[in-house]
Amino acid sequence: MKAIVQDVYGSVEVLELRDVDAPVPGDDDVLIRVRAAGVDQGVWHLMTGLPYLTRVVGYGLRKPKTRIRGRAVAGRVEAVGRNVVGFRTGDEVYGTCEGSFAEYACAKEGRLALKPKNLSFEQAAAVPISAVTALQALRNAGRIQAGQEVLVIGAAGGVGAYAVQLAKAFGAQVTGVCSTAKIDLVRSIGADHVIDYTHDDFADGSRQFDLIVDTAGNRPLSVLRRALKPKGTLAIVGGEGGGRLAGGFGRSLGAGLLSVFVRQRLTGVMAAERAEDLRFLTGLIEAGAVTPVVGKCYALADAPAAIRDLRAGHLRGKAVVTI
Structure with missing residues (x-):
């Protein structure tokens, strides 16, 4: 073959x-x-x-x-x-x-x-990989609830595009962060608001979120926490960036350690590959909630x-x- x-x-x-x-x-x-x-x-x-x-x-x-x-x-x-x-x-x-x-x-x-x-x-x-990761970031790590305000960083990417759609399916108000060229895509998949990171800073203090799903992997925890409500949750997806030893996973480990000392919940996401999550996604896909x-x-x-x-x-x- x-x-x-x-x-x-x-x-x-x-x-x-x-x-x-x-x-x-x-x-x-x-x-x-x-x-x-x-x-x-x-x-x-x-x-x-x-x-x-x-x-x-x-x-x-x-x-x-x-x-x-x-x-x-x-x-x-x-x-x-x-x-x-x-x-x-x-x-x-x-x-x-x-x-x-x-x-x-x-x-x-x-x-x-x-x-x-x-x-x-x-x-x-x-x-299988991207949608399951998004699902577990929102449901398992993020403990998403209907009516929450959710920020998805990297909303036009493989995981991010699913995170936007799944957060909407869970009943959240969703803001997507992406570049100028991808704004139309993020809007088309259901984001209520879109922030163009090349022009606007989502962490300028003007707005805070109940849950942030960060799929971009290159912003310091201090920046992400400014956009998070005092008792909000940050779910870090993936291990991009960082050094050759631990890569971006070091940021996830640091988030978990810091979470012990602050009111905000900071956690990394290591997705598990499970058939039951695929079947759950199949139901949403066949119902037209996720594409x-x-x-x-x-x-x-x-x-x-x-x-x-x-x-x-x-x-x-x-x-x-x-x-």
């Missing part, structure tokens, strides 16, 4: 389109004929091995433990292991796995759900370009690789 493979850590130049053996499903696995794969910041971290904390937690100290890149997946079930009871051959599914930038991939049953009927494979592949925002689709051979564009901030919504 064709797959995007790397043997060493590095920039997109280490990625190669190669012919490799197709995976063989184990007893608990679902073999998927991949139709589309989402591109997220985690792909870049696993490709580069940065921050080094990524390697320590089990992805390979000196070289990638999993050589095929990609994690978010949408496709058709080709075969199932003998212990799998929730899926059968021919089912259209979406979820997460290791190695989705390939013609075939194996996933655990507990990380898959049936694909929403009203989505294409490309749209479905844009959901994936796919910025651009790339051929499998162009997966390195997709990662490059993602890191450069050129995309509106999600990048997706089609197979």
Whole structure:
């Protein structure tokens, strides 16, 4: 099969389109004929091995433990292991796995759900990581309540676009922060207010929020806290920026420590990949409350370009690789 493979850590130049053996499903696995794969910041971290904390937690100290890149997946079930009871051959599914930038991939049953009927494979592949992260940031970390005022920083990005829609679905008043070129997009997905960070400062003290979801990862905690109500909650998503050892995760750790000493609740978000959250999202998607925002689709051979564009901030919504 064709797959995007790397043997060493590095920039997109280490990625190669190669012919490799197709995976063989184990007893608990679902073999998927991949139709589309989402591109997220985690792909870049696993490709580069940065921050080094990524390697320590089990992805390979000196070289990638999993050589095929990609994690978010949408496709058709080709075969199932003998212990799998929730899926059968021919089912259209979406979820997460290791190695989705390939013609075939194996996933655990507990990380898959049936694909929403009203989505294409490309749209479905844009959901599993980013939408689940947004959901857990709002519901689990943020403890969102109807009527709250919510600020989403990076509202036009992969996670941010879902956070705006989900916060609206939970009954919140939503303000999105983005650049000038992305204002129309953020308004189109339901934001009640939009702040153009190139012209206006959301932390100037004129307004405070019950919940802030920060997906941009480059503002000091002191700035974010100025925009937060005295007993508000800050949910920091992702680990961008920072040094090579801990990256942006250091900011999340610092937030948790500071939260012990202040009335505001400051927390980092480490999303867990669970089928029940995918099924919850399926209900919202099929009801029309949430719609994936796919910025651009790339051929499998162009997966390195997709990662490059993602890191450069050129995309509106999600990048997706089609197979």
